[in-house]
Amino acid sequence: MSKLWSKKLSRRRLLGSAALGTAALPVLHETVPHQSIHNSLAAATGGGNGDHGSADTAHRGAGHRGTMGKVDHAANGFDPTELLRDFDEGRVRNGVREWEIVADDKEIEVAPGVKYAAWTYNGRVPGPTLRAREGERLRINFINASSHPHTMHFHGIHRDVHDGIPGIGAGNIAPGKSTTYEFDASPFGLHHYHCHSTPLADHIAKGLYGMFIVDPKRGRPKADELAMVMNGFDTNFDRENEVYAVNTVAFEYARKPIRVKRGELVRIYLLNILEFDLMNSFHIHANFFDVYPTGTSLEPTELTDTVIQGQGQRAILELRFPFTGKYMFHAHVSEFAELGWMGFFEVV
Amino acid sequence: MEARSAAPPRGTRLPGWLAGLLPLALLGIAIGLFVALDAPGLGERRGVPVEKLAVERTVLRPGEIDLHVRNDGPDPVAVRQVIVNDGFASFSQSSDDLGRLGGDTIRVQYPWVKGQAYELKLLTATGATVDHTIEAAAESPEGGAGFLGLMGLIGLYVGVIPVAIGMVWLPWLRTIDPRWIQFLMALTVGLLAFLGIDAVLEGTELAGEGAQAFGGAALVFVGAVVAYLALAGVGAWVSNRRTEEKQAGAGPWRLAFLVALGIGLHNLGEGLAIGSAYAVGSLAIGAALVVGFALHNTTEGLAIVAPVAKGEEVGAATRLRRLIGLGVLAGAPAILGTFIGASAFDTSLAAFMFGLGAGAIAQVIVQIAPGLRDRAGQLLNPLAVAGLLTGLALMYVTGLLVSV
Numbered sequence: 001m002s003k004l005w006s007k008k009l010s011r012r013r014l015l016g017s018a019a020l021g022t023a024a025l026p027v028l029h030e031t032v033p034h035q036s037i038h039n040s041l042a043a044a045t046g047g048g049n050g051d052h053g054s055a056d057t058a059h060r061g062a063g064h065r066g067t068m069g070k071v072d073h074a075a076n077g078f079d080p081t082e083l084l085r086d087f088d089e090g091r092v093r094n095g096v097r098e099w100e101i102v103a104d105d106k107e108i109e110v111a112p113g114v115k116y117a118a119w120t121y122n123g124r125v126p127g128p129t130l131r132a133r134e135g136e137r138l139r140i141n142f143i144n145a146s147s148h149p150h151t152m153h154f155h156g157i158h159r160d161v162h163d164g165i166p167g168i169g170a171g172n173i174a175p176g177k178s179t180t181y182e183f184d185a186s187p188f189g190l191h192h193y194h195c196h197s198t199p200l201a202d203h204i205a206k207g208l209y210g211m212f213i214v215d216p217k218r219g220r221p222k223a224d225e226l227a228m229v230m231n232g233f234d235t236n237f238d239r240e241n242e243v244y245a246v247n248t249v250a251f252e253y254a255r256k257p258i259r260v261k262r263g264e265l266v267r268i269y270l271l272n273i274l275e276f277d278l279m280n281s282f283h284i285h286a287n288f289f290d291v292y293p294t295g296t297s298l299e300p301t302e303l304t305d306t307v308i309q310g311q312g313q314r315a316i317l318e319l320r321f322p323f324t325g326k327y328m329f330h331a332h333v334s335e336f337a338e339l340g341w342m343g344f345f346e347v348v
Numbered sequence: 349m350e351a352r353s354a355a356p357p358r359g360t361r362l363p364g365w366l367a368g369l370l371p372l373a374l375l376g377i378a379i380g381l382f383v384a385l386d387a388p389g390l391g392e393r394r395g396v397p398v399e400k401l402a403v404e405r406t407v408l409r410p411g412e413i414d415l416h417v418r419n420d421g422p423d424p425v426a427v428r429q430v431i432v433n434d435g436f437a438s439f440s441q442s443s444d445d446l447g448r449l450g451g452d453t454i455r456v457q458y459p460w461v462k463g464q465a466y467e468l469k470l471l472t473a474t475g476a477t478v479d480h481t482i483e484a485a486a487e488s489p490e491g492g493a494g495f496l497g498l499m500g501l502i503g504l505y506v507g508v509i510p511v512a513i514g515m516v517w518l519p520w521l522r523t524i525d526p527r528w529i530q531f532l533m534a535l536t537v538g539l540l541a542f543l544g545i546d547a548v549l550e551g552t553e554l555a556g557e558g559a560q561a562f563g564g565a566a567l568v569f570v571g572a573v574v575a576y577l578a579l580a581g582v583g584a585w586v587s588n589r590r591t592e593e594k595q596a597g598a599g600p601w602r603l604a605f606l607v608a609l610g611i612g613l614h615n616l617g618e619g620l621a622i623g624s625a626y627a628v629g630s631l632a633i634g635a636a637l638v639v640g641f642a643l644h645n646t647t648e649g650l651a652i653v654a655p656v657a658k659g660e661e662v663g664a665a666t667r668l669r670r671l672i673g674l675g676v677l678a679g680a681p682a683i684l685g686t687f688i689g690a691s692a693f694d695t696s697l698a699a700f701m702f703g704l705g706a707g708a709i710a711q712v713i714v715q716i717a718p719g720l721r722d723r724a725g726q727l728l729n730p731l732a733v734a735g736l737l738t739g740l741a742l743m744y745v746t747g748l749l750v751s752v
Contacts, residue, residue, distance in 0.1 A: 066436050066437075066438065067436045068428075068429060068430075068436075068438055068439065069428075110475075111428070111429050111436070111471070112428065112429065113426070113428030113429065113473055114428045114429055114471055114472075114473060114475055115473055115474060115475060116475050233475070235474075235475025235476070235477070236475055236476050236477045238477075242431065242469070242471060242475065242477060250436070251436070335434040335435070338434060338435030338436065339431065339434060339435060339436060
């Protein structure tokens with residue numbers, strides 16, 4: 001790119017006319033590779049993130065950085081605030097825990113006014129947060145109402161025929177067909193499920209993913225539990241995400257902070273399902289949390305305020321807020337933060 | 349009635365003018381029916397909407413970036429969010445939906461920093477993005493009196509003064525051997541040819557940037573044809589009148605007028621380029637630039653007076669008046685160009701103007717060419733070729749001094 005640029009420029013110099021030189025300017029606009037210099041920018045604007053504080057008023061204020069307007073949750077069919085505490089335990093019949101999951105095509109609004117042709121499990125992105133207890137027998141009745149073939153591939157320990165990948169067991173489930181996946185809930189921890197049809201990145205990025213929580217036999221201490229799926233959307237199909245979020249809608253928790261109680265144990269189930277970016281992160285302001293990687297141990301490995309996750313990585317975070325007030329949380333990948341992955345806890 | 353019906357061979361009762369309108373009326377009815385019936389038989393469109401937006405102008409104010417956009421695609425475009433350097437930014441726009449060829453100004457609140465590069469993405473309702481890059485941010489000049497004064501001064505420096513200085517060669521031209529005049533005429537053609545090529549290239553580049561729906565590069569060539577035909581028509585009209593009145597032998601002056609007009613149109617384009625470059629902050633107006641332009645454009649003054657060097661005698665006062673008029677005609681458009689370029693630059697319009705300049709120059713060359721023939725009627729005789737090449741070389745070398 002830059003080679004092309006200098007070539008054009010030298011040609012102009014040769015021709016030499018003043019007018020021609022000017023003509024090169026718009027050409028430069030096109031040919032110079034664009035670099036994201038958000039780091040220097042963030043430094044220059046001096047913690048502009050803080051502007052998000054009073055979300056509703058700040059949205060109208062000059063210099064505020066964020067999306068404009070509101071997302072119609074009713075039209076989407078799901079509200080990110082409700083998704084936080086929406087744990088789907090299915091129903092138990094004859095000692096087997098069962099769910100019915102329907103894959104479908106659905107247009108959703110991922111940032112105010114910006115529509116995305118998503119593929120969904122049970123009409124929502126992320127899909128339902130499935131929750132079971134270690135050792136239980138699980139049965140997932142999967143119906144594909146979408147116009148494309150899909151599967152449900154669970155992370156966990158199970159037989160190959162129930163792995164939900166093309167070519168093994170039921171394989172790809174054609175549009176209008178259905179299948180049943182059956183396995184035991186094991187091991188305990190925080191897992192997830194997603195479509196495994198190819199092209200894989202597309203099938204995941206379009207919204208076919210969700211959390212799969214296996215509680216330990218004895219359970220975990222009582223807490224205010226929150227499910228947070230870090231995701232993003234490539235709205236113009238250039239293999240890069242235009243919109244980042246927790247639970248789909250950009251800046252939703254900045255506009256409407258998550259209310260928690262002071263001193264109460266808060267447990268965050270955190271999953272990174274982002275495509276096209278190698279890693280994601282979670283950072284909380286003015287506090288620290290215990291990290292339980294993959295939730296497979298009852299002992300935390302670290303007390304920190306920032307955790308990094310690669311694609312498909314997850315962790316359980318536990319913390320208490322000692323003070324009331326508004327506390328920001330966001331991806332410490334600053335680019336993601338400014339493209340929607342930023343929110344607040346409102347501690348009361 | 350009978351007389352009229354007798355005139356057309358088949359006895360139709362339609363008046364002539366109505367018969368001429370009949371196809372148009374039928375076309376109107378056909379279109380009306382086609383639309384009323386919702387395009388019968390064509391069915392739904394197969395593809396997705398084509399969203400295209402051209403950024404025609406960028407204005408930077410403290411804490412604000414304004415993009416003047418135009419929809420040059422076939423479908424409406426709805427900008428819903430704006431991303432600046434990988435971050436959503438707040439913005440305002442006057443209309444939510446831009447129809448075909450509709451224009452709007454998107455005002456983005458952003459604490460931009462001087463000298464930095466900014467990548468803007470306009471995110472539409474369908475999730476598509478329109479990208480626009482700001483190379484190096486700099487505040488756009490405000491259109492106050494001081495700014496207009498500055499632009500006028502620049503136009504004066506690069507247009508009027510150099511051309512006027514070049515015209516001071518006239519007394520010397522009158523003293524030299526007539527054969528040298530012929531050489532200088534060839535040199536003028538060389539100068540003009542260079543400017544013509546320059547105008548076409550410049551216009552084509554600019555046209556690529558503007559809204560393609562207005563014609564893009566075709567605008568340059570349409571402009572060239574329009575200018576050529578207009579000048580040829582005016583020329584023919586003037587010479588017809590002259591022949592009718594009396595053979596005043598105003599040929600050389602007419603030629604000088606046409607040369608000045610062509611150069612004036614070119615300088616208009618040059619002024620546009622300078623003004624717009626200054627407006628986006630990418631042009632440092634320094635002594636070197638002005639000196640370069642002065643040398644470059646002084647040759648244009650020579651081109652104007654060369655045709656009248658061996659010309660007929662007119663009174664000194666008349667001559668001075670005419671020369672001043674020619675100088676203003678050739679140089680002053682640069683001032684107009686800098687004004688327009690700096691305050692209301694439109695790439696499509698600028699491309700069209702460059703086309704006009706190129707067409708005018710082509711017409712002028714055609715007018716001058718017969719004067720280059722030697723006694724044997726040979727057009728590309730050694731003297732003429734030497735003049736042509738010298739003209740090209742002169743423009744090339746002085747052009748090296750100018751790099752906007």
